[in-house]
Each structure stands twice: as C-alpha cells, then as structure tokens.
Amino acid sequence: MDRNQKMIEDILKIREQIGKTPLVRLEHFPGFNLFAKLEYTNFSGSIKDRAANNILYHAIKENKIREGTIVIESSSGNFGISTALQCNRLGVDFCAVVDPQISEINLKMLRLFASRVIMVDQPDETGGFLLNRIRKVKELVEITDNSYWTNQYENPNNFLGYAGLADEINRAFSSLDYLFVPTSSCGTVVGLTRFVKQQFPDLVVVAVDIEGSMIFSDKKCKRYIPGLGAGRKAAFMEGAPVDEVMILTHEEIISGCRDLLNSHSVFAGGSSGAAYFAACKFMNGRKWQGSSPNALIICPDRGIPYIDTIYNDAWVTKILEEKTMNELMEKVG
Numbered sequence: 001m002d003r004n005q006k007m008i009e010d011i012l013k014i015r016e017q018i019g020k021t022p023l024v025r026l027e028h029f030p031g032f033n034l035f036a037k038l039e040y041t042n043f044s045g046s047i048k049d050r051a052a053n054n055i056l057y058h059a060i061k062e063n064k065i066r067e068g069t070i071v072i073e074s075s076s077g078n079f080g081i082s083t084a085l086q087c088n089r090l091g092v093d094f095c096a097v098v099d100p101q102i103s104e105i106n107l108k109m110l111r112l113f114a115s116r117v118i119m120v121d122q123p124d125e126t127g128g129f130l131l132n133r134i135r136k137v138k139e140l141v142e143i144t145d146n147s148y149w150t151n152q153y154e155n156p157n158n159f160l161g162y163a164g165l166a167d168e169i170n171r172a173f174s175s176l177d178y179l180f181v182p183t184s185s186c187g188t189v190v191g192l193t194r195f196v197k198q199q200f201p202d203l204v205v206v207a208v209d210i211e212g213s214m215i216f217s218d219k220k221c222k223r224y225i226p227g228l229g230a231g232r233k234a235a236f237m238e239g240a241p242v243d244e245v246m247i248l249t250h251e252e253i254i255s256g257c258r259d260l261l262n263s264h265s266v267f268a269g270g271s272s273g274a275a276y277f278a279a280c281k282f283m284n285g286r287k288w289q290g291s292s293p294n295a296l297i298i299c300p301d302r303g304i305p306y307i308d309t310i311y312n313d314a315w316v317t318k319i320l321e322e323k324t325m326n327e328l329m330e331k332v333g
C-alpha cells in the first residue's frame with residue numbers, strides 16, 4: 001500500500017473515533033424540551049475534530065498532504081489541538097502558530113502533540129495578534145517546500161465537516177424547532193444550518209457569540225473566554241441563513257457554565273455555557289402554547305481546560321473588575 005493510501009486509511013480510522021456523541025435531555029423546563037449534544041467525547045475532546053478531520057481528509061485525497069508535508073495553522077484553540085493530534089496519528093508534521101494569549105493548558109497540549117509551536121509575540125496594528133499570526137503562517141507556507149495551510153477560517157471543508165453532526169441530529173429528532181450554536185470560525189453554525197434545515201425547514205437557528213467579538217458586531221472589547229468569538233467577520237457567514245444572533249456578556253456565559261454544571265451535572269467549556277444561557281434566555285422569554293417545542297444546544301468542549309478560569313471564583317472576580325475598569329476608561333475617553 002502506498003503512503004497516500006495508508007494516510008487515507010488512517011484518517012478514516014480516526015473518523016471512527018469522531019461522532020456518535022451523547023444527546024442528553026436537560027430536565028425541568030416549563031413549556032419546552034431542552035437537549036444538549038455533548039461534543040466533548042470526540043477524538044481530541046472537542047467538536048473541532050469534525051472540521052479538522054474533513055479538512056485533512058480532503059487535503060490527503062487531493063494530494064495536498066503527502067509524504068513529508070508540513071501542515072501549518074494559526075490556532076491557539078481546539079482546532080489546533082485537534083489538527084495536532086490527528087497529524088500526530090497520521091505521522092505528518094504539524095506546525096502551530098500561536099500567540100501569548102494562548103492558555104497554559106493548550107500550549108502544553110500543543111507542545112506535546114505538534115512537531116513545532118511558533119509563538120508570535122509582536123502585536124499587530126489592531127493591538128491583537130491575529131493579523132501577525134496570519135502573516136506568519138503565509139510567510140511559513142511561502143518559504144517551506146511541501147507545506148499545507150489548513151486555513152479553517154476560509155476552507156469550505158470546515159463547514160462541510162459538520163454533515164455528520166447534522167445527520168446525528170436529524171436522526172435523533174422527529175421534530176426540532178430551535179438550535180443554539182456557539183460561533184467562532186462559524187463552520188459549525190453554517191454547516192448545521194445547511195444540513196439540519198434540509199430535514200427541518202422551519203428550524204430557528206440561533207448563533208451565539210460573546211461581547212467584543214467582531215463576527216456579528218463592530219463593538220470591540222477585550223475577550224477573556226477562549227473558543228467563542230473571533231476578531232474578524234467569518235468568511236462562511238455571507239448568505240448563510242442564520243435566523244437569530246445572541247451576543248452574551250462574560251457574566252452571562254460564566255453563569256451559563258455554572259448553571260449547566262450545578263443543575264444538570266454537565267461540566268463543559270465556555271461556549272457550551274453560552275449556548276445554554278442563550279437557550280434559557282430565549283426560550284424562557286416566550287409563551288409556549290400547544291405542544292412543547294424541542295430546542296437543542298451544542299456543547300463543543302469539556303470544562304477541564306476552564307477549571308482555573310470560568311470555574312475559579314478568584315479569576316472571575318479579577319476579570320470582571322478588569323472589565324468594569326476597561327468600560328470606565330472607555331467612557332472617560
């Protein structure tokens with residue numbers, strides 16, 4: 001068997017460890033049924049395994065990833081971790097471009113799984129690191145023979161990778177009325193909107209974002225919770241039929257995470273708490289008549305990486321104080 005054939009076989013083997021994630025019913029909601037899709041049981045521990053696997057699969061099939069290829073991506077989060085672990089399994093080198101805002105635990109994981117981690121430590125003209133990270137990736141791709149940039153923010157195989165998740169949802173429900181999806185690259189929300197609406201055309205899709213994110217708003221502020229939000233508009237969102245957008249505060253997201261844990265024993269990450277808070281706020285704010293609607297939240301990752309932040313009172317107090325200070329400074333000008 002040649003190397004390319006072996007890589008295809010291996011990427012499909014990894015796919016066997018992705019999906020069939022638990023769907024649980026969260027109890028005690030008057031007038032509606034709330035379900036949660038727990039995506040943290042995937043291969044590397046997050047929903048991003050679906051996008052990364054699909055991107056890598058197509059790149060291997062199209063011979064863009066072959067013997068000796070170095071895969072490159074700018075990611076400090078779950079996409080980077082997933083790509084690193086899948087490349088590790090494939091025997092393919094992976095270079096992650098990160099910045100100093102990366103969480104300690106993600107940096108440790110990337111150093112463990114990836115062949116190379118490059119830290120971009122100079123802020124760009126916006127004061128953030130995103131533009132400089134992308135510049136670094138482009139520079140690396142240009143000077144490295146046989147390199148491949150997964151480019152999750154623009155690669156359509158990102159959102160097409162959610163066909164499997166949509167299929168699991170479509171098979172699990174006989175009717176689905178509301179779907180709450182946290183957003184960053186928008187691969188999940190665009191993929192699910194496209195594939196779940198084929199089965200449930202009247203479904204209301206609610207994209208959930210964090211204050212300070214630039215996806216649906218131009219109001220910038222410091223974001224303290226990773227995973228959710230982005231410093232730019234999402235390339236996939238143009239023309240995507242998302243029905244509603246909810247932008248939550250840090251306080252709401254933290255409260256959502258803790259309620260999800262304390263009321264339902266679901267120990268999940270920041271974006272899951274956001275989806276939960278958004279669903280409760282949206283569904284509780286309406287009067288339901290007739291048969292109870294079905295609502296689903298997507299829970300992208302587990303709570304463990306957030307144990308020292310969202311689930312730590314001292315950290316919460318500190319960032320909320322800092323946030324109030326920043327808001328005051330902005331008002332004063």
Ligand SMILES: Cc1ncc(COP(=O)(O)O)c(C=O)c1O
Pocket residue numbers: 046048077078079182183184185186187188189226227228269270271272300301
């Ligand atoms: C924890 C978490 N939640 C939500 C998302 C958003 O997913 P998407 O990039 O598909 O919009 C991500 C993406 O990295 C994530 O890591």
